Amino acid sequence: MVTCPNCHHQNDGGNFCEKCGTRLAEGEPVVVGGASAASVEATRPNEHLEKAKNVSKLYFGYFMSLLKSPLSKGNRIGEEHFVNGLITIILYSLILPLSMYVALRDYGSFMDSPFLTIVIKPFLTMGVFVFLMSVFTFCAVKVVGEHVSFKSAVARFGAILVPFIAIFALGLLMSLFGIYEFVFVLALGLFGAIFTVPAIVVMSYTRNSTSKFDPLYGIILTYVASFIVFGLILKGFIMNMIDTLGIFSSPF
Known part of the structure; x- marks a missing residue:
């Protein structure tokens, strides 16, 4: 019901009063019960969605900045980017199994297997491995004798990992188009990160170190x-694939 501001007639709706013809005020419907509050609540933006949008925008800027200058900017990353570092580790861990799944989508034995087995489990395993690498890197820095927080080390590890996400993304695109050389690109992204990222992070903290324990031994550890x-x-991954595909299983 809408009340006319001139004669106070209760109108069922419309733009003009049914009794005196006065234009009714817009945006002031009188709603019975709690419907008004519900409608107002419905028009409010979803706070979680808005927060997710802001985080994605900030991360995109962070990602592109590091992609352009991974060493010069990555070596200055601190614990304020800890969350971005974790996001980077998650993305890096997801793209590899996803690329394999996409590349092998034409193979019936893989497609009969659940997505959980082919992508989710390897993703979680890969995520644990990469996170442990960042932990080992932090321990190497501490062994050398440098005072650094765990969040700072993980944030810097994630920052240096950014270019290898780009390499993995290229491999994913190649797998989508059936370019089977994508395997070499993924291998570069995997082993390049394993051999490069810990060394760069350790050296970024210990470049001017006067410790008796040489940083090289920390990197080796x-x-x-x-x-x-x-x-x-x-x-474990190989055994999982054997079980999934039924390799070496007896046909009898």
Whole structure:
């Protein structure tokens, strides 16, 4: 119901009063009960959605900035970018299994397997591995004797990882178009990150170090720990693929 501002007649709706013809005020409907509050609540923007949009915009700017100058800007990254570092690790961990899934989509044995087995489980495993690499890198910096926070080390690790996400993204595009050389691109993105990122992060903190423990040994320890974990993960992944595809299973 809408009340006429001139004669106070209760109108069912419309732009003009049914009794005196006065133009009715816009945007002031009188709604019975709690419907008015509900309608107002419905018109409010979703706070979580707006927050997600803002985070994505900020991350895109962060990503492009580091993609242009990964070393000069990455070496100055601090713990204020800890969340961006975690987002980078998540994206990096997701693209590799997704690329494999896309490339093998024409193979019936893979497509009969659940998405959970082919993508989600490897993604979670890869995420744990990459995060552990950042932890090993932090430990290497601490062993050298540098005072650095865990969040700062992870943030810088994620920053230096950005170019390798671009390499993985290229591999994903190649897999979409059926260019099977994408495997070499993914291998470059994987092993390039394993060998490059920890060393760059450690050296960025220890460049002017006066510690008796040489940073090179910290980097070597990081590699040893990372490849032990990588070997265990690779073994589990291969066994998972054998179970999924039924390789070596008896046809009888």
